[in-house]
Amino acid sequence: MAAGNVIPTRMELTRLKKKLVTAVRGHKLLKDKRDELMRQFMDMVRENMTLRKKVEEGIRQANRKFVIARAAMTSAEIKTALMMPKQEVSVDVSSRNVMSVDIPVFDIKTRTGDAADIYPYGFAFTSGDLDDAVKSLDDVLPDMLRLAEVEKACQMMASEIEKTRRRVNALEHVIIPETQENIKYITMKLDENERSSQVRLMKVKDMMLKEAHHYEM
Template sequence: MSGKDRLQIFPSRMALTVMKARLKGAQKGHSLLKKKADALTLRFRQVLAKIIETKVLMGEVMKEAAFSLAEAKFACGDFNHIVVQNVTKAACKVKSRKENVAGVNLPVFEYYTDGTDCYELTGLSRGGQQIDKLKKNNAKALELLVELASLQTSFVTLDEVIKITNRRVNAIEHVIIPRIENTLSYIITELDEREREEFYRLKKIQEKKKAIKAREELEREERMAAQERDDNVPNLLDNEEDEDLLFL
């Protein structure tokens, strides 16, 4: 196992506990990020399907709006100056809000009107029906444009976040977790080797103590045997018969 495949850490019981906690945290983080990526991918596909549907509808609505404009100009003539003169403030407005999806804030644009109609007198002379139809078709087209802009913004945001999340998931799965596992394996191997060395050292110490004890026991027995032999030797001075023989 090379040093690049694991963390540079001193193998100890404390390091083993820390690495186990880090492994558990990495696995938990990987699980949460995987769930987040799945949720974002699901929403991404929903937005993509909605964009396709809106674009198809947008083609039909824009075609109707362009045809309505041609009909209104044919019936009323050029009414651009009337529209320009009646403009005071925007009747169609857009507001934005945030939508939270798995911790990601997606911008959402909403189309609304303030209730005022700057062109309510337009078309009283002629072509009023065509102009009213034109207003409705253009309002519908504008609403679809705002919805499409909201979907496109959410699409781009989700695409970036999904890429970042997938990179993090892959980094945790293929780099961080294997490195921590290799470090754990290294620490466990080193600790087992230390335990075997300690067991061998203790075994040698016990054998040495037993040898010393046996030698001391043998020496003690030899001293006791020598003392017993000394006690069994007869003393001639203490024997009266020997004293009489001595003086004869």
């Protein structure tokens, strides 16, 4: 609100002073929130880079082992061996609050706790290379889910950082300076009014004294 559009009253001055106190406090809190979000965001970005490299390497190793298994077995034999999986995996999705951002948390659950259930075939007619390939994929699965969790968290935190940054800038460059300018304007106007009132009172007093003096004469 431009200073010229403000009603210069004491009530408005009191309201604006309260607004300024709230805006300054909110600006500090939002700056602290932005800084903490940035710190945690950078930690997650570093974790994301580490996990991505680990997952990509794990998938690359698993593919290499499947190629080796393919050399020892025919495509039909591999398809038959993997046709009926014994294990079942589910993912429970919850969330945790980080600086008012609800980031996802993935929890892996398997139908059974037997580690051998990842192999949906008997070992008599398959290659040990296929076992290594299946085990490699099983080993990389937790890291893949953690990577998905961290990447989603990074996206959500980046969005929250941008919103917080805009609010900080709005308070710092628009709301607080505008409120301070309005307070200054109202204070100046009230001082002017007070000086005008004093001048009028002095004139009235002089007139009354002159009139009283005239009557006395």
